[in-house]
Amino acid sequence: MLECAGMTPSFTSGALAAQLGAELVGNPDLTISRLEVIERAGPDTLTFIRDRLNAKHWLASKAPCALITRRVELPEFDRTQRALLRVDDADLTLNTVIDLFAPPASRPAPGRHPTADVDPTATIGAGVYIGPACVVGPGAKIGDGTVLKAQVYIGENASLGRMCVMHPGVRVLDRCVAGDGCIFHAGVVIGADGFGYRPSPDGRGVVKIPHIGNVDIGPGVEIGANTCIDRAKFGSTLIGAGTKIDNLCQVGHGCRIGRACLIAAGLGMAGSCVIGDGVMMGGQVGIADGVTIGPGATIGAQSGVIGNVPPGEAWLGTPAMLANYTLRDWANARRVGAGKPSINAGREARQAKRERPA
Amino acid sequence: MLECAGMTPSFTSGALAAQLGAELVGNPDLTISRLEVIERAGPDTLTFIRDRLNAKHWLASKAPCALITRRVELPEFDRTQRALLRVDDADLTLNTVIDLFAPPASRPAPGRHPTADVDPTATIGAGVYIGPACVVGPGAKIGDGTVLKAQVYIGENASLGRMCVMHPGVRVLDRCVAGDGCIFHAGVVIGADGFGYRPSPDGRGVVKIPHIGNVDIGPGVEIGANTCIDRAKFGSTLIGAGTKIDNLCQVGHGCRIGRACLIAAGLGMAGSCVIGDGVMMGGQVGIADGVTIGPGATIGAQSGVIGNVPPGEAWLGTPAMLANYTLRDWANARRVGAGKPSINAGREARQAKRERPA
Amino acid sequence: MLECAGMTPSFTSGALAAQLGAELVGNPDLTISRLEVIERAGPDTLTFIRDRLNAKHWLASKAPCALITRRVELPEFDRTQRALLRVDDADLTLNTVIDLFAPPASRPAPGRHPTADVDPTATIGAGVYIGPACVVGPGAKIGDGTVLKAQVYIGENASLGRMCVMHPGVRVLDRCVAGDGCIFHAGVVIGADGFGYRPSPDGRGVVKIPHIGNVDIGPGVEIGANTCIDRAKFGSTLIGAGTKIDNLCQVGHGCRIGRACLIAAGLGMAGSCVIGDGVMMGGQVGIADGVTIGPGATIGAQSGVIGNVPPGEAWLGTPAMLANYTLRDWANARRVGAGKPSINAGREARQAKRERPA
Secondary structure, eight states, X not given: OOEEOSSSEEEEHHHHHHHHTOEEEEOTTOEEOEEOOGGGOOTTEEEEEOSHHHHHHHHHSSOSEEEEETTSOOOOOOTTTOEEEEESOHHHHHHHHHHHHSOOOOOOOSEEOTTOEEOTTSEEOTTOEEOTTOEEOTTOEEOTTOEEOSSOEEOTTOXXXXXXXXXXXXXXXXXXXXXXXXXXXXXXEEOOOOSOEEEOTTSSSEEEOOOOOEEEEOTTOEEOTTOEEOOOSSSEEXXXXXXXXXXXXXXXXXXXXXXXXXXXXXXXXXXXXXXXXTOEEOTTOEEOTTOEEOTTOEEOTTOEEOXXXXXXXXXXXXXXXXXHHHHHHHHHHHHHHTTOOOTTHHHHHHHHHHHSOO | OOEEOSSSEEEEHHHHHHHHTOEEEEOTTOEEOEEOOGGGOOTTEEEEEOSHHHHHHHHHSSOSEEEEETTSOOOOOOTTTOEEEEESOHHHHHHHHHHHHSOOOOOOOXXXXXXXXXXXXXXXXXXXXXXXXXXXXXXXEEOTTOEEOSSOEEOTTOEEOTTOEEOTTOEEOTTOEEOTTOXXXXXXXXXXXXXXXXXXXXXXXXXXXXXOOEEEEOTTOEEOTTOEEXXXXXXXXXXXXXXXXXXXXEEOTTOEEOSSOEEOTTOEEOTTOEEOTTOEEOTTOEEOTTOEEOTTOEEOTTOEEOSOBOTTOEEETTTTEEHHHHHHHHHHHHHHHTTOOOTTHHHHHXXXXXXXXX | OOEEOSSSEEEEHHHHHHHHTOEEEEOTTOEEOEEOOGGGOOTTEEEEEOSHHHHHHHHHSSOSEEEEETTSOOOOOOTTTOEEEEESOHHHHHHHHHHHHSOXXXXXXXXXXXXXXXXXTSEEXXXXXXXXXXXXXXXXXXXXXXXXXXXXXXXXXXXXOTTOEEOTTOEEOTTOEEOTTOEEOTTOEEOOOOSOEEEOTTSSSEEEOOOOOEEEEOTTOEEOTTOEEOOOSSSEEEEOTTOEEOTTOEEOTTOEEOSSOEXXXXXXXXXXXXXXXXXXXXXXXXXXXXXXXXXXXEEOTTOEEOSOBOTTOEEETTTTEEHHHHHHHHHHHHHHHTTOOOTTHHHHHHHHHHHSOO
């Protein structure tokens, strides 16, 4: 039976096993009230075992209970004092376990903090919370149930959908738009001017190009802390529904990012890129301006993409190319450095003869 | 005749052609009220055609009017319903067209929001706007006509010139200085302490070095969202007049950046670098501490610069060197990986014989 | 004798020599009141000479007085008008000189600005300063003597130790913890949700994994401007005592960083990494998720670390390996490009024969 007293949830090991569809080995009556990595586990802790080394550490730890990946051999343990929950993949199951231990989502009660500055021409939906030191500009629209935590800035004629969460210090600048259910983390900047200049008429320095466009973000988008999405010179920078962008990313003016993309931290995307649906990018990727990346493509971490990537392909490296080629070049550099012939040395020698016959 | 009614500008195709010095082919009486890329164009849209593919897309689009680069062959179209404006370079002309469509710059009326906190010892110029939740410290100076949008922080004895725009959440910390006409985008941090430590006397860990210098920024500098410019240990970190720095860049303590530089997003510049006038850097460049880059040099995206760069040269790669060398090395890696001899294979073989005679 | 009048400290050259244990050559009665690089020195300036070129520049400068590294040959100069202070290492001594010239640390007087919003259930220590537009949430704890400069956000049940300094715009989100003497620079975000999703049950897109953990930061930690440390999915993201992290860094959910690490700007660290004590990282390093880096290891700038690094080793490159290997591979690429045989060319040729006998 699942029990949950007060703020902290609490379960028996047997109840957890039932809930997760796990095979229980050991004591079903252990009380579990938190999740932790093995090294920091206590006597009320559920932890997880993904390999034989973890299993060893578990035996030495205080955690009475652990998820264990089915293919890991069961260690010997005192089945009266401890319990293992066997599942196909302890890591994956963990992600659903977190839901069980998550405190009830605390949405602040609707209202408006006295230190918030909301323009009288703004349209504020039902059940909206606007926290301390927030600023909502003229003509802005805030959808029903949306939360502006604190120190948030919503610019002139900007618009947020329903049930969004804007964390402290988010700035959604003039005329930018976000759909329902978006989550923007602290310090996000939506709609700063793009980096666009033209040579000044006197040939000395440059002149700023006005940025009269905006940023248009679909529903269900989550944007990480201190990430910046620049507004388009004209038209819109677009972020498709359900796309997730990590912390400290830069998306240049006029980019069009598709739906359900996953983009890890540290991205540097120049202007006017077109990214298809379902694209995944590792951390610290750089994309040159105007590049097109096809739907379903994958870009490895730290890659520098300077050409178009076909749909579904995995690219890697600087300059990025098919990951297999980059991995081969990396291996070759290693081999040559270690005094071994390159992978294609035989072919290479024959080619050399052909290309330079005498 | 140019017409502009209310907030949204509106032009005839003929008037636009005259204004831009373009050759008009087709109907001069179309009404144009916005700019967009072809894919998102509507019946009132001016768009642009830079190649034959664009021309095809234009024919299928709703946009009645397009700029077209002169060398692109004119497509067949209904000249009673549509119009093309021929110019030397549609992309470049677009940047000036934006000026025509830009809404009149909206500077807030001078004044001070009741939630702003302005120290009585600060000197506030004529026509200054200080928005909600802004903080201006003791002894700070704000020049005539400068705008602090909202949630801006200007530290003790910091100083801004005339006609600057500080977007929401900008922080200019104690004693830092910026000249006339600077634009700092949301979340910029000017004058955080540099990353400077010395070994602690007990040999365990490090001790913070005080940073008693400041940041001194020339007139006409634009700094991108969430970019950080650290203060010098002593003296000043310098940014020259007219330099433009993109989003999410890091400039270390004591750097001296010249005039009219263009630096793309994601820079990581360590301390005490000296960057000449007119230097251009691509995205995600890294510069080691103390490096000197000569005036007019160009650094390719994602480069890692660990040595001095002579004036006017183009460098690329990690470690960065003359771009031609890096491009050659990249090509070589590709060739060797594909089983082809390296570009200099013949020369290489002769050298190998010479260096290892027996 | 050391003298210090008003805000600006002022010393004689003789007093400085005595204070620093330097050998004075020249006039001991010069008045020195500021520190500067040679190029920007004035008639009251102490500067520094680290090589012969600096010595030349000094002679042409206005600075009457300079620290000089002992091994640099003394230039000829007018010993009645100027003075040199000979020390073992002018650069190192400079760091201690800064202490002499540092203005007295100005801690704001304890108190609470009328525009600050402090929840009545928060626990505020003695001597705490809470500046304008700050927000302190329910159940938060602020230790004695801690300063929240302005526009700082301290979330629900978050906790700061004693004598911390939170610069403008810092956000320490719900339940996160920092020890005594921490310094967080402007725009730091502690405790945003990590980048964690699982495939949605309908196979279209992803579902957010709740992040019920926190960030737990030891005493004496300094974190640079706009850096982000994500909260753990469960348990804690850990930062050990005395660790210093530069600007614009990203630390993923569930990382455990040891004590006294030094991490330069632009880091991208994925989730669940384990970093030992005393690790040093250059700028723009990337670390793949789950990587372990042993105590005392060093990671070169722009490296991409995808495997575990043993204690004490120096690694470099993408993919990172022992720095010596990477440097050798870089040198080889250069040699091959220039038509020279690779460093191990002889060995390579013999290996090639052995591997492909016919």
